[in-house]
Amino acid sequence: MLIRFMWNIRSMLGTPSAPSVVSGSITNQSLTIEWKPIVLTNITHRIQWKYANVSSTWSYTTPDATEPNGPNRVHLHNLYAYSSYQFRIEWLIVPWLRISIYSKPSEPITTLQYGVPNGRICRCNLDGDAMESVVVGFRSRPIDMKVDPYNGYLFWLIGVNSVGSESATTTTAIITLIAMFSVVAMVVYVA
Known part of the structure; x- marks a missing residue:
C-alpha cells in the first residue's frame, strides 16, 4: 500500500x-x-x-x-x-x-579562493628506510569549519650531498617536490 x-x-x-x-x-x-x-x-x-x-x-x-x-x-x-x-x-x-x-x-x-589554511598537518614520522626513499606518516588535523578541507599535500624533501676533502668541499642540494592528492588520514605513504 x-x-x-x-x-x-x-x-x-x-x-x-x-x-x-x-x-x-x-x-x-x-x-x-x-x-x-x-x-x-x-x-x-x-x-x-x-x-x-x-x-x-x-x-x-x-x-x-x-x-x-x-x-x-x-x-x-x-x-x-x-x-x-x-x-x-x-x-x-x-x-x-x-x-x-x-x-x-x-x-x-x-567557492572562490581566499587566503591560506590556518592549520597544517601534524607530522607523525619521517623515516628513511633506504637511501632512495622516505616514509612519511601523518594524521590530518580535525576539519575546522572556518578553513577549507585538505585535498592534497605538497612535500619538499631537501637532501644535502657533500663531496670532497676538508679543504675543498662541494655541497649540492637536491630538492624533490612530491604532490599527493586524495590522501587518507592515518595511512603511511612511501615517497
Missing part, C-alpha cells in the same frame, strides 16, 4: 530538479543555489550537500548556514574557501515515515 502511494506521488510530482548556482553569487564563503519550483505548496524541502572531490556522505545544511531567498532559492554561507561542493534537494513527502524524493546532484560548484 505504501509503495503504491509512493509510486503515485512520484509519478504525479516527478523528481526535484538538480539545483544550480545563481550567476554571480559565488564568494569565498557563500553561494546561492536555485531549482525549479514545485506546483504543490504543502511539500517541504531540505538541502543536502557533500564535497565533490572527496568521498563523503550527504549532510544536511544547518539553519544558521542557509538564508531563504524564495521558495526555490537559498543563499548558503559558512562554506570553505576554494572547495568544491555538490548539492541536492530532498522533498519530504511523509516526514514521519521518512519518505522523501531526492533530486539529482548538482554539478560541482567551487
